[in-house]
Amino acid sequence: MNILKEVSLKAYNTFGVDVYAEQFVHIEQEKDLIQLYEGGWLDRDKRLFLGGGSNMLFVRNYDGLIVHMAIKGITHRILEESIEVKAAGGEVWHDLVCYCVERGFGGIENLSLIPGTVGAAPVQNIGAYGVELQDFFLSCRAFELTTGTFKVFYKEDCQFGYRDSIFKGAQKGKYIITEVNLLLPKKSILNTTYGAINEELNNRGLTHPTIKDVSEVVSSIRQGKLPDPGTIGNAGSFFKNPVVSEDTFRTLVSDFVDIVYYPFGPNQYKLAAGWLIEQCGWKGKTVGNVGTWKNQALVLVNHGKATGLEIYEFSEAIIDSVKKRFGVCLEREVNVIDL
Numbered sequence: 244m245n246i247l248k249e250v251s252l253k254a255y256n257t258f259g260v261d262v263y264a265e266q267f268v269h270i271e272q273e274k275d276l277i278q279l280y281e282g283g284w285l286d287r288d289k290r291l292f293l294g295g296g297s298n299m300l301f302v303r304n305y306d307g308l309i310v311h312m313a314i315k316g317i318t319h320r321i322l323e324e325s326i327e328v329k330a331a332g333g334e335v336w337h338d339l340v341c342y343c344v345e346r347g348f349g350g351i352e353n354l355s356l357i358p359g360t361v362g363a364a365p366v367q368n369i370g371a372y373g374v375e376l377q378d379f380f381l382s383c384r385a386f387e388l389t390t391g392t393f394k395v396f397y398k399e400d401c402q403f404g405y406r407d408s409i410f411k412g413a414q415k416g417k418y419i420i421t422e423v424n425l426l427l428p429k430k431s432i433l434n435t436t437y438g439a440i441n442e443e444l445n446n447r448g449l450t451h452p453t454i455k456d457v458s459e460v461v462s463s464i465r466q467g468k469l470p471d472p473g474t475i476g477n478a479g480s481f482f483k484n485p486v487v488s489e490d491t492f493r494t495l496v497s498d499f500v501d502i503v504y505y506p507f508g509p510n511q512y513k514l515a516a517g518w519l520i521e522q523c524g525w526k527g528k529t530v531g532n533v534g535t536w537k538n539q540a541l542v543l544v545n546h547g548k549a550t551g552l553e554i555y556e557f558s559e560a561i562i563d564s565v566k567k568r569f570g571v572c573l574e575r576e577v578n579v580i581d582l
């Protein structure tokens with residue numbers, strides 16, 4: 244294990260922002276973490292876990308230690324009524340989806356093509372097309388920085404919510420996830436309730452779709468809708484869809500009849516942040532090196548040479564205009580490092 248110095252993070256964040264980390268280390272096996280702990284490296288006030296950097300916005304050079312999760316490996320075991328799949332934190336999330344799809348293990352096919360690593364998936368309880376990680380999450384193994392020991396978090400310990408978990412809340416920055424265990428049903432039921440999936444399955448004439456069909460359809464919808472970070476820097480949805488109370492919702496609906504929303508739990512509604520942003524005239528708009536994606540205003544893009552600060556300031560302007568027009572406060576989904 245090598246502690247590298249002055250490492251460019253350009254290839255380690257999907258916005259492609261060119262900043263440097265003072266120190267950088269790849270974790271390829273669990274014992275690297277013990278070694279870091281015993282060497283006192285984790286005592287630094289400033290240390291940051293990094294997976295694929297697909298949910299990060301670096302606004303300046305990072306004057307601390309970046310701990311890059313790179314442990315690999317996927318295995319499974321067949322139980323009586325379910326299948327337990329174990330994946331190391333540094334595996335690419337989509338590779339885990341493919342592992343399951345190829346073997347006919349259903350459950351996470353709707354989460355196809357979400358960028359990033361397995362270890363980061365529980366942090367924001369990744370979700371797409373009506374499925375969230377928590378639906379199939381059994382447990383994860385995590386290394387506690389202050390004690391140098393490993394702990395298992397079961398689903399009930401993780402406080403999963405919409406793009407949220409204990410790893411973003413009370414335990415933020417305290418544990419690095421080295422392994423995730425999923426529990427998939429042997430007889431899985433396809434979730435094709437999302438309009439776009441149904442429509443695409445029909446277009447392809449797939450009346451009895453398989454797990455693989457759904458995975459392919461989800462991948463193709465995503466490719467059509469979202470910019471490829473390999474070509475144009477972005478971090479997917481930059482903001483969360485805001486959740487509002489029944490009262491706020493009623494007022495908004497009477498003022499803006501075509502507002503896009505989804506019922507969300509008792510007396511709560513989730514508003515489509517993309518719609519709110521679009522109504523403020525931001526869709527496809529570019530200021531300097533930053534813009535919103537032409538097909539989806541929720542996605543901020545780096546047109547080539549944007550700095551993290553430029554992207555951040557652009558996002559502030561969006562938040563301000565949505566607040567002024569709708570009285571709704573947008574919250575960033577992307578982690579801003581290091582304001």
Ligand SMILES: Cc1cc2nc3c(=O)[nH]c(=O)nc-3n(C[C@H](O)[C@H](O)[C@H](O)COP(=O)(O)OP(=O)(O)OC[C@H]3O[C@@H](n4cnc5c(N)ncnc54)[C@H](O)[C@@H]3O)c2cc1C
Pocket residue numbers: 257291292293294295296297298299312332357358359360361362363364366367368369370371410418419420421469470471472477478479480578
């Ligand atoms: C084009 C595009 C589309 C996207 N679509 C979706 C989507 O549909 N649904 C969705 O939920 N997300 C989506 N995202 C966001 C992103 O893919 C997820 O948040 C993903 O889980 C981030 O993984 P990562 O490895 O890149 O994490 P990073 O960006 O490296 O890190 C994200 C956070 O997790 C922490 N972290 C990383 N690894 C670990 C670890 N092993 N242990 C503890 N903490 C860790 C980091 O410190 C940071 O706080 C999209 C992003 C892009 C670029």
